Amino acid sequence: MPSAPSLGARPGLPWAGLALAMAGAIAFSGKAIVAKLLYRHGLDAVTVLFFRMLFALPLFLAMAWWASRGKPPLTAHDKRMVLLLGFTGYYLASFLDFLGLQYISASLERLILYLNPTLVLAFGVLLFGRRVTRPQALAIGVSYLGVLLVFGHEVGFQGPDVVLGALLVFASAVSYAIYLVYSGEVVQRLGSMRLVGLASTVACALCIAQFFVLRSPEVALAVPVPALWLSLLNATACTVAPVLMVMMAIERIGPTLAAQTGMVGPMSTLLMGIVILGEPFTAWVAAGTALVLVGIWLLARAR
DSSP: OOOOTTSOOOTTOHHHHHHHHHHHHHHHHHHHHHHHHHHHTTOOHHHHHHHHHHHHHHHHHHHHHHHHTTSOOOOHHHHHHHHHHIIIIIIIHHHHHHHHTTTSOHHHHHHHHTTHHHHHHHHHHHHHOOOOOHHHHHHHHHHHHHHHHHHHHHHHHHOTHHHHHHHHHHHHHHHHHHHHHHHHHHHHHHOHHHHHHHHHHHHHHHHHHHHHHHSOHHHHHTSOHHHHHHHHHHHIIIIIHHHHHHHHHHHHHOHHHHHHHTTHHHHHHHHHIIIIIOOOOOHHHHHHHHHHHHHHHHHHHHO
């Protein structure tokens, strides 16, 4: 889930802010691990997303209500933007991500998603005519080289399905980058918590409706109990809680430092994939992860 730079840093609580940002990044990274575990129970991407959003919906409704207290009602333009951002940032991005996770490792998925800053920069060039500086181009090249290393390694061991999975997750990153590009104006008017609550509620409704269009209710009734507990964990600890933790971190340390602290995400996914899922750890995966993290760090410095 995103965090928007609408809140200023609050002085005096650096360690609390850093801890919250780190915990939020690690918790959100667990989404891919839980999804992989749910696939082992026989669920598909549509069902995994359905239960995730079904359990998260009451919490997002509560978040939207809390953040809307005493605020003016949404304008017609605000409603259209909330619908658009809910579709691109949470529904479509999540659906494509879960589809891709059926074919690639959790580590590669997280590395691809961490290309988001480079995609936002690319949209800035295409839509607003911004120029890419030489340090930014270097940072982008380093990041994509890291993803290509891990991608090439997985293709060699797992076959051509990795290509489909990587393309789906990359499309998810593109969809989320669109959200980031267009959410700035809305965040300034509504606030980050209100926007996240409303847009996530839209996404929850779309995911739930999608399930009943594509699957029969009997599919949900046949889901084993352990998968329901994992889905509850996915909705709370890996979806709603990270949103709140990252927003609280931004209040304390500001958006830039919170985003940089979030770079622990790929490393935590890599470690959880090894320990929980038994995914292989190779020099290629380690080198690719390091390159992606260095590239994103260089891009942050170049800005």
